[in-house]
Amino acid sequence: MTTSDAILSRLMALHPKVIDLSLDRMHRLLAALGHPERRIPPVIHIAGTNGKGSTQAMIRAGLQAGGARVHAYTSPHLAWFHERIRLAGDLIPEADLAATLRDCEDANDGQPITFFEITTAAAFLAFSRSAADYTLLEVGLGGRLDATNVIDAPHLTVITPVSIDHTQYLGETLPLIAAEKAGIIKPRVPVIIGPQQDDALRVIEARAMGLSAPILAHGQHWTVQPERDGIVFQDDHGLWDLPRPALIGPHQIQNAGTALAALRALGAAEAQARAAMTDTHWPARMQRLTRGPLVDLAQGAELWLDGGHNPAGGQAIAATLQGLPDRPTHLVCGMLNTKDVAGYLRPLAAHAASLTAVDIPGEPNTLPARDTADAARACGMEARTAPDAAAAIADILTRAPHARILICGSLYLAGRILRENG
Template identity: 75%
Template sequence: MTTAQTPARADKQAPHSDIILERMMALHPKVMDLTLDRMWRILAALDHPERKLPPVIHIAGTNGKGSTQAMIRAGLEAMGKRVHAYTSPHLARFHERIRLAGTLITEESLTQALDDCYAVNDGQQITYFEITTAAALLAFSRTPADYTLLEVGLGGRLDATNVIDTPALTVITPVSIDHQQYLGETLAKIAFEKAGILKRGVPCIVGPQEDDALTVIEAQAARLNAPLLAQGQHWHVDIERGRMVFQDETGLLDLPLPNLPGAHQIDNAGAALAALRHLGADEAACEAAVTTAFWPARMQRLATGPLVDLAPRAELWLDGGHNPAAGQAIARHLASLPRRPTHLICGMLNTKDVRGYMAPFAETVDSLTAVSIPGEQNTLPAEATAEAARAATLSAHIAPDVATALRRITADDPTARVLICGSLYLAGHILRENG
């Protein structure tokens, strides 16, 4: 996502990077327009760090980008490779967006990159995502590594990450309806934007797609002579006897299920394995990819912290998915778990298809308690979230905050399953507050 996540307010205790990030917010154009012109300008002023990176794997899609990237990174690191990784948005602190050779960027390195970008930009208009992406590319160019993983922020064709002439590989995870105000109202239009990361002659791993999306991706690939390795055609993944079975032209892998929970992670793991096999990974690296990857706020079980202490007998989960496809995936996973009373605590942005997100939960959960997202100016008010939930035939209530909602739910049922969900911004707030 390219939506700016507001950094901590600058004060005497704030890290210097937070102060610079605060200044960068003021550079954002008054009207949001998708273009690469500002990126090309700042990259030229920085002497083109995007041309000095280790081989790049560029990942686009509506859902699953972060999980797929995490599994690719885990597999490459199991091969002994040093991996840069860029993702967005962050959850608890900005440093999460940038990994240098496997380690979260230090305050010193981040401050230097941000300072340099702010200086060369010279007060010109530029979006928060663009200038911070430039800072990430600059930091990557200054640190030796074997691979660079770039996650698209929004769309692909005009995303700030789409400045690599010839990546080593591209990946497109499932495409669905989201960010229509920027990408278009139809699946075909959105797929066209995602397929904008394809480059002439560069192979692309393609996760499961609806026909309208796949048709567009295939047409763009044919135009660029970019080989496609698509699920269901060139590689297959499934669950058999409690194991994950992956097969491509190289052969068959019989692996444990991914440690990232949810049936949708099977498809994400398949895309990651297809990418790793293309890069020459052996079976041990592929197993590490699915068993050691960690990606927070994607059906993450909360085991410790103040919220857990409030309801020690409850089963507490956190997920940041926020569109209808994510709602479907989460609902399927909840339905697959052993039956127990299940409740949602939900906060969403006012730019999302709230009813579409909630509809899949109608047969799965016992209630939804709506909250506003603390500190987020684009939050949907709790009352509006509850109204949308009722329209989706859910039993809905409101609460002033997550802790109050959790107390109310577990007062009636101390052993309930509770999922805090609806937005990565709410998830980030929970991770910061819960420790």
Template identity: 65%
Template sequence: MADTADELLDRLTRLHPKIIDLSLDRMNALLEALGHPERAIAPVIHVAGTNGKGSTQAMIRAGLESAGLRVNAYTSPHLARFNERIRLPTGDIPDDLLAETLAEVEEVNAGCPITFFEVTTAAAFLAFSRVQADYTLLEVGLGGRLDATNVIKKPRLTAITPISIDHTQYLGDTMAQIAREKAGILKRGVPCIVGRQHDEALAAIEARAGLLGCPLSVRGQHWMITREGDALVFQDERGLLDLPLPCLPGPHQIDNAGTAIAALRELGLGQDEAAAAMTRAAWPARMQRMTHGPLAMAAERHGCELWLDGGHNPAGAEAVAATLAALPRKPTHLICGMLNTKDVLGYMRPLAAEAESLTAIPIPGEPNTLPAAETAAVAAEAGLPATTASDVQAAVEELAAAHPGARLLICGSLYLAGRVLRENG
């Protein structure tokens, strides 16, 4: 009997190198042994950045699909099931095709050390090479220059969403260093859409583009997007579009919307597709209002709203804080679990102005979870009154009972968000 996808994923996880050396050597060797499936996929739109990659990709996909185009899409990490990472025109990759491609990769790799992301990226390329599509959307996993997705020699288009400080152990500790790594996805002569950037980051991107002759389309230089009441206005050299607001909540989604619309315009699409990108995009755990399941019911029994967000760095927290500030005012209480690899204090500080308290919880099953007591201590340092709870269910029940009519936000980690979505149905 053939192994299931879950069995294969578990086994492949154990091949992880003892030391992570960001390099494309393993990936290139594996793809060569597989017959270079990455060369047989539909034209690629490659998206890098620190924040907003997934939302931007979701909007681009919605716009393309509204035009009747078939889209394959690769993203990470997943929330509830691994299959979410590899999306085909018919939906998430089915278990049988996932198992088939993983088994082929495992056989060809022959037990050599390789990262989980490299293995699964190779499996995605195999799947995409066998499923007809008009476009392939690839989201960078980490950085850009040495990311496993950066083996595409000639994408149709690249895009860089806002860059901030994150993953400093791999990418560098300055904005310019990190931007140079992200700009590693630029390819000679291939146009690139550039979202809102700090000056240092933009300078690094422009320098790389100049070396490669990449036409840039930069927010503030080549296109503009603004909110005007309950509508969006996008303007570029092709003209002006009046559009609905993004269905994904939060002021930061205006930035992501602009990058997505600029990408669609570069691909030759127009008003209808841009409007569909705003109204049809779906991206879970990004300031998602939860209305179903036992957690939502526990909150609603006391008239509370329940929200979920997977942001985990300071820029993500700033986006969450801006979203909370834009919502109708009501007391807000955070339920937070974080990994010990993150800038916890930097994450807490923007939220302190918008929340009345924080209840810290551990993230079950995650070896790098920050103990709840340590999360609470950092929250207190940031100015957030903090306590602890044993798990998310207990935290929701206790907060809802103590603060009827409040807004409760589960936040701090995509791993926590994924667990909440799985357990809450």
């Protein structure tokens, strides 16, 4: 166990018995740390239900192509906690991570605080100690009361598509959820609005107009569309004719448009926009696995990995599968018991030859594999269970040796797969 792992385990024990979404604990800890959030480079704050990570990764690639040094904060991590914090483009070194975690632990002095809150404070502390030109902050949950929402005057805010998720915290309806996401909008700070359903867009625009925040909305101020083998982005400043995003799937074209609108607002040149399309790497987003023990096991089959876990994520995967070369697709699926399982699986039913359900190893909130299989059958899918992903792959190969196998359903399962597959 590394030093940071030991500290992270201790921080887990500080978690309140009941989570109340609030910024009070963050404000208390940041004050004890001397307000590092006030000393970080200009912030681009990103909220939304789907596409936050991909959009952030494209913005980062574009800014770095122009020579900018970029801090980035994202969650959750997949294989290693260090993935959450990038200092000037690179994953935070172990020594820096351990030092900032230890400083936050000391400043918190044993008081109740959520794991996300204290690790977000650690990210701010690390960012304040390292020079950069921009800070990219991805919201963890919601927006209004998210631990990242302690930045009074960001340079730019971005809201990716909003859909139904985390209803126990954010509300049961799309307008309520959109209102929480729109909580990151700040007075007179421009907001990039990605593609939205009408009910969500009305709420977001109303919040922006109430704060005199300039609006740059999809379909009104900018558009993006596929054209031949590329995409075309257009706004009031002109047109960019660009390659398709390196990230696979039609939904990534919409994410690319949101990232390009942000880059345009930041004064990026077309060469940076091009790099945002070609140089972005973001694991577990329709990622083709090409090496490792699981790939060796799969032999002649294609092996893919995706961490989408809500109905919009299921729709995005279905659209991606529809655009891939024709090949029988078999799913290996593990999900959390807090998710809309039927809503996620329903769009996939028409594209899957079978589903093999697994538990997510080491995850207390895993949905039992038999329940995932039952939900799949209710959606009209052929379904069975397996003890783990390797066993599921081996079983699929006995029935379909040249299949496309997609491991999906949860970022936590995706992270486990990435660790086990090297």
